Amino acid sequence: MxxxxxxxxxxxxxxxxxxxxxxxxxxxxxxxxxxxxxxxxxxxxxxxxxxxxxxxxxxxxxxxxxxxxxxxxxxxxxxxxxxxxxxxxxxxxxxxxxxxxxxxxxxxxxxxxxxxxxxxxxxxxxxxxxxxxxxxxxxxxxxxxxxxxxxxxxxxxxxxxxxxPSGAGQTVKAANQLVVGGIFGLVAEAIVLLEASGVDPESGLDVLAGGLAGSRILELRRHSMIKREFAPGFRIDLHHKDMGIVLAAARRAGVALPLTGLVAELMAAAKAQGHGHLDHSALLKVIERING
Missing domain, CATH: 3.40.50.720 (NAD(P)-binding Rossmann-like Domain)
Structure with missing residues (x-):
């Protein structure tokens, strides 16, 4: 056609x-x-x-x-x-x-x-x-x-x-969003750990990006996260919505996704703290707040 x-x-x-x-x-x-x-x-x-x-x-x-x-x-x-x-x-x-x-x-x-x-x-x-x-x-x-x-x-x-079939694309996207959110949360924790330990986060994340921990998120976002630049490419508000879709899909499928639940709570915290308009990499702000 x-x-x-x-x-x-x-x-x-x-x-x-x-x-x-x-x-x-x-x-x-x-x-x-x-x-x-x-x-x-x-x-x-x-x-x-x-x-x-x-x-x-x-x-x-x-x-x-x-x-x-x-x-x-x-x-x-x-x-x-x-x-x-x-x-x-x-x-x-x-x-x-x-x-x-x-x-x-x-x-x-x-x-x-x-x-x-x-x-x-x-x-x-x-x-x-x-x-x-x-x-x-x-x-x-x-x-x-x-x-x-x-x-x-x-x-x-x-x-x-x-x-x-119909709906399968959305289920795969739900799986994508739980992985993306989880990686952002882990990168945020890595930055907090490196900085609190007196290690240069630029050098540290450069090494991580070149090893088994490497990911598209580390490739594209590590520098902006370290600089605390959170101009939205994909807003927290939307990722918060997506995590709700993930949890509902898990309930329908009858499976337990404990790490997904934690990522969903971090997204909810980011939204509650007024960061909904920022990029989802702003999960770093939540991890920083937890650590004072």
């Missing part, structure tokens, strides 16, 4: 650069966002502007949603002015938000009834990955639909996998 028209709903920190990358790859992209400035940035990059969801969706072959949480996805999908009401049969709906797996399943079921082809395809890689087109994309839904959109996904990410 040839994809000629793409609608992108949600042009924030992640969605904006993702939509711009599609424009640069010669996709015809129409964008909608509650923020006028976000839409204007897409237009400046060569995209088209829509004043509403129905206008964005009209005639689209693919609709991508990148929204903060389940309620926003449900509103855009199910509302009277929603994409399921105005999308044409055969259209793809790719939800790249991070939401509850059960929400993805409900949206997918309703889309299928309407003749729309749903995929839940959340991403990992943060703002840098969105800008560079190097995201990891984990997709749930029909394998044939995933294969039809593989070229589009290839514009947005470098690790692109079909992981199972």
């Amino acid at each position: 040839t994809i000629t028209r793409t609608a992108f709903i949600g042009l924030g920190i992640m969605g904006g650069p993702m939509a711009a990358n599609l424009v640069r790859a010669d996709y015809d992209v129409t964008g909608y966002d509650m923020s006028r400035e976000a839409v204007e940035r897409l237009v400046a990059a060569g995209g088209r502007a829509a004043a509403s969801v129905p206008e964005a969706v009209a005639g689209a072959d693919v609709v991508i949603t990148m929204l903060p949480d389940s309620p926003q996805v449900e509103e855009v999908a199910f509302g009277g002015d929603g994409l399921l009401e105005h999308g044409k049969p055969g259209m793809f709906h790719v939800d790249m938000s991070t939401i509850k797996p059960e929400t993805s399943c409900r949206v997918a079921q309703a889309a299928t009834i309407k003749g729309i082809r749903p995929l839940d395809a959340p991403v990992s890689g943060g703002e840098r990955g969105a800008v560079d087109g190097t995201l990891s994309i984990m997709a749930g839904g029909h394998a044939d639909d995933f294969e039809a959109l593989r070229p589009l996904f290839g514009v947005l990410g470098t690790t692109v996998r079909h992981v199972g």
